[in-house]
Amino acid sequence: MSAEPLSKTETERRLESLPGWALEGDRITRTYRLPSHVAAAALTVHIARIQEELNHHSDLTLGYNTVVLSVHTHDAGGKVTEKDLELATRVAAAAPAHGAE
Numbered sequence: 001m002s003a004e005p006l007s008k009t010e011t012e013r014r015l016e017s018l019p020g021w022a023l024e025g026d027r028i029t030r031t032y033r034l035p036s037h038v039a040a041a042a043l044t045v046h047i048a049r050i051q052e053e054l055n056h057h058s059d060l061t062l063g064y065n066t067v068v069l070s071v072h073t074h075d076a077g078g079k080v081t082e083k084d085l086e087l088a089t090r091v092a093a094a095a096p097a098h099g100a101e
């Protein structure tokens, strides 16, 4: 998978198919709200497994009933690449089963 930086325009176009995800500076971000703290913790573990599988890791913050992801590609100088979008797509597919919104 390409680790070439994507343009702001291209990134925002791709995020149109990822509801709730946003481009903030040079990162893509998403806040998930969960039914409980334990549900949020379980989603965090699930995301960690996906990140290990992809060998691509976000900053992942567990709150009372939230999970916040913020990610860019270090190997591309901290810019957004296809790898970030792949991670977002995988997380977006996994989150609903946890009751995430």
Ligand SMILES: C[C@H](O)[C@H](O)[C@H]1CNC2=NC(N)=NC(=O)C2=N1
Pocket: 055, 056, 057, 058, 071, 072, 073, 074, 075, 076
């Ligand atoms: C050596 C290892 O493959 C690299 O450090 C991986 C690990 N996880 C990563 N995560 C992110 N977000 N960007 C990277 O460039 C990256 N590189």
